[in-house]
Amino acid sequence: MTGPIVVINPNSNQAVTDGLDRALASFRLTGGPAIECVTLTEGPFGIESQLHSDQVVLPLVDLIARRSDAAAFIIACYSDPGIDACRSVSPVPVFGIQESGLLTALSRADRIGIVAIAEASEKRHRLYMRRMGVSSRIAGERALNMTVDETARGTGTFTRLQEVGRALISDGAEALVLGCAGMAVHRAPLEQVLGIPVIDPTQAAVSMAMGTVLANQI
Amino acid sequence: MTGPIVVINPNSNQAVTDGLDRALASFRLTGGPAIECVTLTEGPFGIESQLHSDQVVLPLVDLIARRSDAAAFIIACYSDPGIDACRSVSPVPVFGIQESGLLTALSRADRIGIVAIAEASEKRHRLYMRRMGVSSRIAGERALNMTVDETARGTGTFTRLQEVGRALISDGAEALVLGCAGMAVHRAPLEQVLGIPVIDPTQAAVSMAMGTVLANQI
Amino acid sequence: MTGPIVVINPNSNQAVTDGLDRALASFRLTGGPAIECVTLTEGPFGIESQLHSDQVVLPLVDLIARRSDAAAFIIACYSDPGIDACRSVSPVPVFGIQESGLLTALSRADRIGIVAIAEASEKRHRLYMRRMGVSSRIAGERALNMTVDETARGTGTFTRLQEVGRALISDGAEALVLGCAGMAVHRAPLEQVLGIPVIDPTQAAVSMAMGTVLANQI
Amino acid sequence: MTGPIVVINPNSNQAVTDGLDRALASFRLTGGPAIECVTLTEGPFGIESQLHSDQVVLPLVDLIARRSDAAAFIIACYSDPGIDACRSVSPVPVFGIQESGLLTALSRADRIGIVAIAEASEKRHRLYMRRMGVSSRIAGERALNMTVDETARGTGTFTRLQEVGRALISDGAEALVLGCAGMAVHRAPLEQVLGIPVIDPTQAAVSMAMGTVLANQI
Amino acid sequence: MTGPIVVINPNSNQAVTDGLDRALASFRLTGGPAIECVTLTEGPFGIESQLHSDQVVLPLVDLIARRSDAAAFIIACYSDPGIDACRSVSPVPVFGIQESGLLTALSRADRIGIVAIAEASEKRHRLYMRRMGVSSRIAGERALNMTVDETARGTGTFTRLQEVGRALISDGAEALVLGCAGMAVHRAPLEQVLGIPVIDPTQAAVSMAMGTVLANQI
Amino acid sequence: MTGPIVVINPNSNQAVTDGLDRALASFRLTGGPAIECVTLTEGPFGIESQLHSDQVVLPLVDLIARRSDAAAFIIACYSDPGIDACRSVSPVPVFGIQESGLLTALSRADRIGIVAIAEASEKRHRLYMRRMGVSSRIAGERALNMTVDETARGTGTFTRLQEVGRALISDGAEALVLGCAGMAVHRAPLEQVLGIPVIDPTQAAVSMAMGTVLANQI
Incomplete structure (x- = not known):
């Protein structure tokens, strides 16, 4: 059985993660992949600067390493922080939004x-x-x-x-x-x-x- | 309820349509959109030239007009024949492969x-x-x-x-x-x-x- | 002796063809190629949409096949309708305006x-x-x-x-x-x-x- | 009456100018513009370097000034030497080959x-x-x-x-x-x-x- | 010992050359290259047209030939006149500003x-x-x-x-x-x-x- | 008086820093800016992957914050790691090699x-x-x-x-x-x-x- 699509909110604002979850409700179909929204607890409360974007790279890489069950990852911040690093370590596809x-x-x-x-x-x-x-x-x-x-x-x-x-x-x-x-x-x-x-x-x-x-x- | 995704094989080779159908089997999920593969019977047996590609444009436009139930159309020939014409008449999204x-x-x-x-x-x-x-x-x-x-x-x-x-x-x-x-x-x-x-x-x-x-x- | 340059007005408005004819009067020189302006009678009265543009492609291809005497063809509509199809079948150069x-x-x-x-x-x-x-x-x-x-x-x-x-x-x-x-x-x-x-x-x-x-x- | 198209060979090799003249024979049509091929006598025997190309710029500009009868100029060297300078001074179109x-x-x-x-x-x-x-x-x-x-x-x-x-x-x-x-x-x-x-x-x-x-x- | 950086003002306005000289004062460092600002006396008083720009090309080439002591040349006019010609003859780097x-x-x-x-x-x-x-x-x-x-x-x-x-x-x-x-x-x-x-x-x-x-x- | 140009070797290999130092010897001129080569001790021994490149971003940002005396920074690794982050925090120019x-x-x-x-x-x-x-x-x-x-x-x-x-x-x-x-x-x-x-x-x-x-x- 295939693993879940892991959607990572790289900021630590759980309300944002909850919003993502609701926005993806209709994408959860019987027989289709699970879609799991997770919060990067190490992230800043919001990613609003270049530095915020760089701060989450290594935590994202760590999270990806921990989630070896995932079928794909999505970095759900519009700056696509850490996209190159995550792709370089992930065995499964990584998508930037x-x-x-x-x-x-x-x-x-x-x-x-x-x-x-x-x-x-x-x-x-x-x-x-x-x-x-x-x-x-x-x-x-x-x-x-x-x-x-x-x-x-x-x-x-x-x-x-x-x-x-x-x-x-x-x-x-x-x-x-x-x-x-x-x-x-x-x-x-x-x-x-x-x-x-x-x-x-x-x-x-x-x-x-x-x-x-x-x-x-x- | 939403209509089907209509995948149009613009050539008249039913074997190709059947192949498309099999290739999309896992995309049919409970609760998700239906996926219907149809053959453009007016098309040539294969689209292997510019002229073949142009010959199917108006039949594609007609087919789209007939299928007002569709939620989206897919023109399943790698030349994306008729993509501009189909988009200009379709009320729903048209994708070229x-x-x-x-x-x-x-x-x-x-x-x-x-x-x-x-x-x-x-x-x-x-x-x-x-x-x-x-x-x-x-x-x-x-x-x-x-x-x-x-x-x-x-x-x-x-x-x-x-x-x-x-x-x-x-x-x-x-x-x-x-x-x-x-x-x-x-x-x-x-x-x-x-x-x-x-x-x-x-x-x-x-x-x-x-x-x-x-x-x-x- | 070389054949004429055939200027095709792809819409069926003869007044447009006549205007083309006048606009090319000074290009008709003794010893130079004849310039013949023809109307695509199968065309719409004006080409004002993507669909109009697509409708004339096959009639243009047919006209080109019939005019094997031409030294060159010109498709005289600014959308250059059928330019790829016409070039794929014509033995002589085809110009889009x-x-x-x-x-x-x-x-x-x-x-x-x-x-x-x-x-x-x-x-x-x-x-x-x-x-x-x-x-x-x-x-x-x-x-x-x-x-x-x-x-x-x-x-x-x-x-x-x-x-x-x-x-x-x-x-x-x-x-x-x-x-x-x-x-x-x-x-x-x-x-x-x-x-x-x-x-x-x-x-x-x-x-x-x-x-x-x-x-x-x- | 319109003036001639003046085709300038920017090198001083008259044999090249004569070749141009022959290559343009069929372009001389009754009622059409005269086509005159002239040699830039100040030019080098052949334009085979950047420096050769730069040496002819001012002589070309002078020639253009002298030929106020021309309807158009053509700089007949594939480097298009002096094209910007000639255009900046010529009242008629200048074409580079x-x-x-x-x-x-x-x-x-x-x-x-x-x-x-x-x-x-x-x-x-x-x-x-x-x-x-x-x-x-x-x-x-x-x-x-x-x-x-x-x-x-x-x-x-x-x-x-x-x-x-x-x-x-x-x-x-x-x-x-x-x-x-x-x-x-x-x-x-x-x-x-x-x-x-x-x-x-x-x-x-x-x-x-x-x-x-x-x-x-x- | 290395030669000077020769900064060429291609117009004949000495006041401009003097201004260049002042603008480069802090770039003259003990042990570093000499920086010499020279006026192209053959140049127009100001380079304000394409023709002005073309007029200085050959004089620039000549100046470069005379200054075989230079370690580098700078053509100090924002049109970079003669940059291709100068580079084609200079044994040392030529910079356009x-x-x-x-x-x-x-x-x-x-x-x-x-x-x-x-x-x-x-x-x-x-x-x-x-x-x-x-x-x-x-x-x-x-x-x-x-x-x-x-x-x-x-x-x-x-x-x-x-x-x-x-x-x-x-x-x-x-x-x-x-x-x-x-x-x-x-x-x-x-x-x-x-x-x-x-x-x-x-x-x-x-x-x-x-x-x-x-x-x-x- | 102006501060030094701080050249940062983002890997922790001091031999590389020493090499940089030698390569810049002739750029140290009396009256010119000091050029100081420093090792990012937090860096990996060599930067040979995307991950290495991302690991040094925050340490580089910290180093830049500590060196408020610098007149300019140079990130001396050919991947230009952290260039955007460093520029976003540095009050002086940051150059990537x-x-x-x-x-x-x-x-x-x-x-x-x-x-x-x-x-x-x-x-x-x-x-x-x-x-x-x-x-x-x-x-x-x-x-x-x-x-x-x-x-x-x-x-x-x-x-x-x-x-x-x-x-x-x-x-x-x-x-x-x-x-x-x-x-x-x-x-x-x-x-x-x-x-x-x-x-x-x-x-x-x-x-x-x-x-x-x-x-x-x-």
């Missing part, structure tokens, strides 16, 4: 807009997308300029998502990626309001991981 | 090799990949130089796949895409022998389509 | 602006230019937002062309391509008013076709 | 091979093609490794052209550009033998210049 | 803004940067729209530098290059006011030249 | 070859160069396939360097970067033998750092 979210968006539209939480991460994302070699498909990235925590509970989040989404559409975006692990609850309503595909990156990564697992069962 | 296969491979490795059936399609694929904006990630494409029909039953197919796969690895490939709708049966053994990820593009497209459907059920 | 118009513009200036008829075609053109590998030379594309029919007779067309042309210049364009087969009559006046080269794509394609024919007569 | 040859080849095939005279110019051409933004379409460049003078009369030239052409085809070239002003006589036979389009860059530039002139006569 | 300035800026930030003197040079710089293959790192270029002479003494220069610098920052620039040989005096104050790295291209080129000389002394 | 080495090589030649120590790092470097946006200038990377320790003392190192250097030249390289912090001793002899520029990346980074320091003293 930025990478998976963008690649999935590229299957839905030509030019992609990214909704970031904070402007500070825009440069980190840009370097990562250039490294991915997909920059010619990116219409732009714009930030909500809220903290992860605010977006998680703020009532103004959806209003702000619409504003930023519309700005990205006027930049040329034909699909959006939510650049954060914790906004899945807004995905469907935002897609409805804006009329273009909206991708939750964790759901995108889990889809890809499920594909890997299921392909091995043929 | 070349696009999905490549994007999925990009989530598994940096540089990708493509195993084509015949050399004649190499240029068509190259233009498509340049249009996708992912050329910097492509290590190369090499052809089996067999007909679709030969690959479907030929006992020599697996031997040839290994040869071509090894050549692509020496070109720099770190993951392979099987550039054909009918080679899923060889995916796992080839991955085993070569030691790098091997992607069946129809499975990749179905994973992405499942992700779309399941995300709508949250 | 989008491709020829852009390449000719690249010989006149560094950054090119495209005047489209309708916004809806902008994405189709963008994908085609990315496939051509010339995106780094494109300053932008802007639409008149008129129908083909309106541009053909509208008195406001020239005013609108100037507005859009000036907007493209402020985007960085140093030469313009008229993104339509039916605006040749405005080429010279627009060039005069704007002070930068303006390319009619059908004339550009005919020049290239003439070069092919004449080079064979050395 | 490298640029025109490559752009014309791009209308005939996806990937282009260049046959250079000498390896020493390969780097100069590469920088120019990167500046043009068309590098993704270049299959390769290979040199005959002969002097301009040798190619002009050498009986071994055609044999060597075939060898180099075949090597470029195996590099992926689907059309060739003759990277020299003096090989037009070999164009048609080489195209015949190799089975892919072969472009003489001076003919390509003259076609484009004719297009400019004729478009102004509508 | 545009190239060195941009490469140095790329070591300080991801996206670079260029402050040009005049809009007219923007296209020349753009072509050069595309040829360098670094366009994906350029945020933009904006001009002071002053003459070289004005910038050299104008009291309004610093105010204008701040305006243009702020505009480039809003374009995305994270470091600036002063696109002129004569603005070093403003470098430090501008960096102070804007809060991002500001590169003087002549200082950048001299640093690189010093590195070459010193590496040869190990 | 891969980045500096490549940028410096780009000022010396058009296409660059990289001599890696081990094949395993080739992918890490490729991703980094793609992120830098300079891939179009890279001729190739080839590995010595020796350990850092072997290269440090092996008598066969120079022979192997010549072999690999010649292979890179046949790949098109016109300058080489030594892809390791510990091969400076071979730089000048290799340049002599191969006849093209050879860049030691630590020397390149120190040159750039010196430029930063000296520019602040004008």
